[in-house]
Amino acid sequence: MPSMNPDGAHKRSRGNGKNQDLNRNFPDFTTTDNQNDPRNRQVETQAIMKWQKSRQFSLSANFHGGAVVFNYPWDTTARTFSLESLIKKLGLSYAEQVAEMRDSREFPGGITNGHDWYEVNGGMQDWSFHWHNDLQVTIELSQKKWPRYSDVASYYQDHK
Numbered sequence: 001m002p003s004m005n006p007d008g009a010h011k012r013s014r015g016n017g018k019n020q021d022l023n024r025n026f027p028d029f030t031t032t033d034n035q036n037d038p039r040n041r042q043v044e045t046q047a048i049m050k051w052q053k054s055r056q057f058s059l060s061a062n063f064h065g066g067a068v069v070f071n072y073p074w075d076t077t078a079r080t081f082s083l084e085s086l087i088k089k090l091g092l093s094y095a096e097q098v099a100e101m102r103d104s105r106e107f108p109g110g111i112t113n114g115h116d117w118y119e120v121n122g123g124m125q126d127w128s129f130h131w132h133n134d135l136q137v138t139i140e141l142s143q144k145k146w147p148r149y150s151d152v153a154s155y156y157q158d159h160k
Contacts, residue, residue, distance in 0.1 A: 026127035057134040067140040075114030
């Protein structure tokens with residue numbers, strides 16, 4: 001999927017066309033919004049929830065801009081992630097292949113636990129694992145939140 005939020009990308013905003021942050025719109029097992037129910041969510045979130053349920057992914061990644069790091073669960077809680085040793089190995093292996101990530105001064109080894117970095121409630125990464133057993137990570141591709149289109153090919157090559 002090229003973009004979960006094409007409206008936000010177009011206007012350079014985290015919010016969709018209704019100014020709702022889609023990566024804070026998923027059910028969150030640590031809050032009162034802890035039912036895996038698509039009703040009363042943004043249409044884009046509903047579509048992702050339906051797609052995830054139909055595909056039953058086991059490993060996935062979403063790509064963001066704004067930092068260069070391999071981010072793994074949990075984002076919403078400081079609890080230990082059940083597959084933490086596995087995901088750290090995968091993350092370090094991935095980061096080793098991306099010079100800017102591997103050589104990061106901010107993130108040792110180019111990886112971070114999401115909650116250790118900053119808390120996110122209602123994120124797709126935690127929702128995917130908690131409700132669908134899909135080990136999802138977030139790969140931050142560039143320091144630029146909104147890179148120029150002409151830079152996309154170089155990010156692809158760096159992370160290929």
